[in-house]
Amino acid sequence: xxxxxxxxxxxxxxxxxxxxxxxxxxxxxxxxxxxxxxxxxxxxxxxxxxxxxxxxxxxxxxxxxxxxxxxxxxxxxxxxxxxxxxxxxxxxxxxxxxxxxxxxxxxxxxxxxxxxxxxxxxxxxxxxxxxxxxxxxxxxxxxxxxxxxxxxxxxxxxxxxxxxxxxxxxxxxxxxxxxxxxxxxxxxxxxxxxxxxxxxxxxxxxxxxxxxxxxxxxxxxxxxxxxxxxxxxxxxxxxx
Amino acid sequence: xxxxxxxxxxxxxxxxxxxxxxxxxxxxxxxxxxxxxxxxxxxxxxxxxxxxxxxxxxxxxxxxxxxxxxxxxxxxxxxxxxxxxxxxxxxxxxxxxxxxxxxxxxxxxxxxxxxxxxxxxxxxxxxxxxxxxxxxxxxxxxxxxxxxxxxxxxxxxxxxxxxxxxxxxxxxxxxxxxxxxxxxxxxxxxxxxxxxxxxxxxxxxxxxxxxxxxxxxxxxxxxxxxxxxxxxxxxx
Numbered sequence: 001x002x003x004x005x006x007x008x009x010x011x012x013x014x015x016x017x018x019x020x021x022x023x024x025x026x027x028x029x030x031x032x033x034x035x036x037x038x039x040x041x042x043x044x045x046x047x048x049x050x051x052x053x054x055x056x057x058x059x060x061x062x063x064x065x066x067x068x069x070x071x072x073x074x075x076x077x078x079x080x081x082x083x084x085x086x087x088x089x090x091x092x093x094x095x096x097x098x099x100x101x102x103x104x105x106x107x108x109x110x111x112x113x114x115x116x117x118x119x120x121x122x123x124x125x126x127x128x129x130x131x132x133x134x135x136x137x138x139x140x141x142x143x144x145x146x147x148x149x150x151x152x153x154x155x156x157x158x159x160x161x162x163x164x165x166x167x168x169x170x171x172x173x174x175x176x177x178x179x180x181x182x183x184x185x186x187x188x189x190x191x192x193x194x195x196x197x198x199x200x201x202x203x204x205x206x207x208x209x210x211x212x213x214x215x216x217x218x219x220x221x222x223x224x225x226x227x228x229x230x231x232x233x234x235x236x237x238x239x240x
Numbered sequence: 241x242x243x244x245x246x247x248x249x250x251x252x253x254x255x256x257x258x259x260x261x262x263x264x265x266x267x268x269x270x271x272x273x274x275x276x277x278x279x280x281x282x283x284x285x286x287x288x289x290x291x292x293x294x295x296x297x298x299x300x301x302x303x304x305x306x307x308x309x310x311x312x313x314x315x316x317x318x319x320x321x322x323x324x325x326x327x328x329x330x331x332x333x334x335x336x337x338x339x340x341x342x343x344x345x346x347x348x349x350x351x352x353x354x355x356x357x358x359x360x361x362x363x364x365x366x367x368x369x370x371x372x373x374x375x376x377x378x379x380x381x382x383x384x385x386x387x388x389x390x391x392x393x394x395x396x397x398x399x400x401x402x403x404x405x406x407x408x409x410x411x412x413x414x415x416x417x418x419x420x421x422x423x424x425x426x427x428x429x430x431x432x433x434x435x436x437x438x439x440x441x442x443x444x445x446x447x448x449x450x451x452x453x454x455x456x457x458x459x460x461x462x463x464x465x466x467x468x469x470x471x472x473x474x475x476x
Contacts, residue, residue, distance in 0.1 A: 045321075048325040049325065050321055050324055050325050070327045070329065071327075073325060073326060073327040074327045076325065078321075078322075078325045080318060080321050080322070082318045083318075084317075084318045084319045084320075084321055084322030085317075085319065086250070086254070086317075086319060087317075088254060088257040088258065089250070089253075089254075093253075097246060097250050098322075098326070100242065100243065100246040101243055101246065101247075101323070101326040101327075101328050102326050102327060103327050106242075145322070
């Protein structure tokens, strides 16, 4: 479903990604871990075709991201770290706008908007202006726009940030419910979240993938929890 | 095409929901009205010629305030990432945004249509001359919007976008004042590049292909440059 081969990204003289290669199968939920500045967001932006890679190749659903960008974007739902919201629009209008831009058929647009409003528990704020919503609601509107076109691939950058515990559980359940139906790449700093919903883990350090493993096998092999392993991998001795 | 319309509609709605647009609208209409009264009172003739000149001059100050946010706001708020990760071409994004701003500008210009009916009540203004004048100021405004959109695509900062836009518009509008210092091909070039002589023809009731080509090509060049600018990933 997602194949990345030797992705490298330079920002001027700074190398943000170094020879990143991995394959993600259809229906997998992959947890993407790394410290701030490790290259997670850069890699996600390359996958969504927002940023071009300096070298290497990304193929999503058989389409090359660089050569067939529009076809790839049709398959993807993306929630950036900061939810991309038009604050002066109402929730419903914003989602309708997202549906129009994401090639949802005209006859299906209202149905899809109602569906994601329901799925993301946004019905009670559907006619409110986004600017007046709480951070948690804004985050859910961001998730709603990402899934409005029933994408095959969902890329979520910190989807539970700013949510209260109840909302976190709702969002986790929503992601979990997509298992086997959609391919999900989930970046988060909450390690327990990865343990709860992901089947596979990718750990990136200084632009390099240092762990790419089935989560259960990885944890049983190491005999401890993800948090301890993550800390160990980022200890000064390991980094050297 | 449907995406261009969706973006244009969203852009237009955004104008009607923003305070600055209403302030600009109110100030513009008030200044237009004041000058309309002063000019008609002074000239005592059924003509909008001088009113069009004032409108043209005011657009230099008004348009950058309307266009500064077009792309700069999208970049600073992160919604550009949303727009560019949807299956929408960069051309559709640029055209949609341009069309939305042009519609709002057309609305502002249309608010002054009542002047024609007022002067028609007192004299015979010449319908075709007035139409030609409106076409001239509308085309000029349309080009100013394209310039404003281009400068807005260069930066995340709306103030920088507005200042860059003012610089270009001042250069185009006031270049005629410095023409006496030049001669030969430079003089001809400045005369053609400046907006003043082109608008003047329209206001006098003279619609020429050369003037229409000037404005349309100016708009097209700015739209193409804006598309290249947002394609350029350096700012991302």
